[in-house]
Amino acid sequence: MKYHLVTLGCAKNTVDSMRLEQALRAGRHLAAPAPDDAELLIVNTCGFIDAAKDESIEVIRELDAQRRDDQRLYVVGCLTEIAEEQVRSAVPNVDATFGAEQWDEVAADVGAASTSFDIPQPSLANIGAPSAYLKISDGCDRPCTFCIIPTIKGGMHSDPTDRLLAEAKFHAAAGARELVLVAQDSTAYGEDRGDRDGLAVLLEQLSEAVPDLPWMRLMYAYPGRVTRRLAETMARLPNVVPYLDMPLQHAAPSMLKRMKRPSVNKSRESIAHIREAMPNAVLRTTFIVGFPGETDAEFEELLDFVEEQRFEHLGAFTYSPQAGTPADLMADQVPEEVKVERYGQLMELAQSISHDANRSVIGQEFDVLVESAEPVESASGDLVVVGRTVRDAPEVDGLAFVKGEFAAGSMIRARIDGALPYDLLCSPVTG
Template sequence: MKIGIKTIGCAKNEADMKNLEAILSKEGIEIVYNTDFADMIIIDTCGFIEEAKIESIDTILGFCSLKKEKDLKVIAVGCLVQRYYDELYKDLPEIDGLIGVTPPEKVAALIKSGEYYYHSEPNVIYEECHRIDSKPYAYVKIGDGCDRQCSFCSIPLFKGISKSRTIESIEKEVKQLVENGTKEIVLVSQDTTQYGTDIYGEKSLPLLLKRLGTLDGEFWIRVLYLHPDHIDFDIIESIGKERKVLPYYDVPIQSGSDRVLKYMGRTRKTGELAQLFYEIRSEVPESVLRTTIMLGHPGETQKTIKETFAFIKDVEFDRLGGFVYSPEDGTKSYGLPMTMSKEKAKTYMEELLEIQDDISLIKNRLKIGETFDVLVEEVWGNKSMGRSYHFAPEVDGCVFLNEKIKPGKFVKCTVKDAYEHDFEGEIVNEFA
């Protein structure tokens, strides 16, 4: 059997599917990356926001339409299935299987046995990992689920409460990846600041980073998804000072308005958030700050939009991502009166991203003349593309290099020019 895997959604989904790939390969099943040659398509779905749900459904229907032309099985797995299993079972008779939020080993066992329909309580954690990664970076899931009750967020509905993997299992996976050539380990969870509270009784991200930093090999560690309500000094210090950990702080604040933050169920107000970012930059001057903003949540007005714009201008984040609120059934915000149309929120989002582009351009140009380590990821003709610590994979920009260098190598690079999202660099020397 030849299986193709399509991943939709977040980095945690990608980590799950990379493990599934490796397990299926060990079982003698061929994984194909051109789905034209597949006998079965496994689609890892996302159920977080409306756009992701639409993309998941469109992808399912797109592959199901191919069944008219060839013998093909289409199996949907993951978050959308967990959240809407009964509805999908009823409304998608053309699909061949539905498997909810289930560890990769269980998914592989179900596929091998021909049991393509499976739904139970969400099981988001697995300790045994089997990885085959072709990219220089890899996402490693340290936990999943969430104990927070943010008014807009549907994640706890289909992922359940926060659960952590053991340090030992994470160490084992990272060691395996590094031995196989991975150069950047990207730690992900729904809220990485809460890592370990369920199994060790306290926040254990600093301890995890210390342990991973002692592993042999030339590699970076990057941490994503730091919930602003739970960041403390130990976390700030461990990310900024721990060996091999990049001083990159991904802190999604969602809004720069106290009124909207209250509607969202967030704890820290804008004054506390501003102080948090001041502390990060004071403790770690070379830090990169990234955030995510949602516009259009119930309670949003022209006044709150202006407050968010002012907050962004005041803090001057290095990187910013944004999306527009969509009502999610089952959440506290669902059914609340909409105080701003989606179209208006989209217009404001375009304006916000323009503001951020101006900020990023100024901050990036300050790096001209400085020299940084760059992880090479791709080759284009006689040139290469990579990332310095300033850029997370897939969501940020990159460094364009003036020479052809093999992907997976580290080089020292001097920034010769800079734009809103990217650097242009000149290689000083290649060292790993």
């Protein structure tokens, strides 16, 4: 049988889809690039925010409207976990729904093997890609009042280390040059097994398992859980890049209390561990603006903190209420136009800091991982290929444009000639 799989949402969903595909292909089912060529259409949905829910429903509707009578339509993932009824009433003809991580059930339904492999199988989507995602755990035990993830995914559960090491080796053998570690809360890795320094130990084991894979990148750390030991381990391991993504969500103490997030001093402590252990480290964070009750003064506190810490990369969201979370029931919801205004102010500040950070590396040399071999013409008329330095994570940060023609997946030495607010302009270093 041929299946066509559409994946929506975050990087973690991409990894989930990979695991579903492993199971389907182990049952000798084949991926079909176009819906027309498939007998089974699967949508792996996202239900994190309302816009993602709407997009998921839209995609399901479209596939349903276009499909032939002999094509089955399955909906899986986060949205069916929290709002199966909504999916069924929006698209009543859906043939089956499965919740998040019910890959074994999907596989069993279409007559494929279980996903519980000892050794991961190749993922069609990921073969030969320069960067691969490694999902080290899922679920979350934190109490953040705006977040529906613990309800959707349940408590934090770490993936077995053996399986992660095998997945990493597979990606390295398939040509990946970068492994991006993702989770809802990567710093909680191993806590469900009683390990205190689970993530630091995992990094050591991964580094040893794939010594020739040059970049390992850590995403989604929790403030206060980035210990000195973790920072020092990252600094010591040659293939862990000096980069950390640590979503902080806010900085005003009163807001953090309402969000049930760690204190701003915990954030400062974790940032200090990283900057002390790796003076060249690049930090990425995200903030929510317009959380219920956020006053002008609290928003100013956030801006001051951003000025103080000067994050190289910063993303922001306007708060969007999630049914089933404590924040949805809080008084003092902030008007939409105030949220948008604050978002603009924060992003303007973040952009100028990011531009300064990019300017500060002009003249320095970096390895650039080429992501697309298709040359594009730059504003100055040069032909350039698109890649990234260690300073930028795939999909969320900036790019490096390198003059010349190079194969995708190659790593080339380049000098930074110019800085745009988010991107870098480079020339290859020869000789």
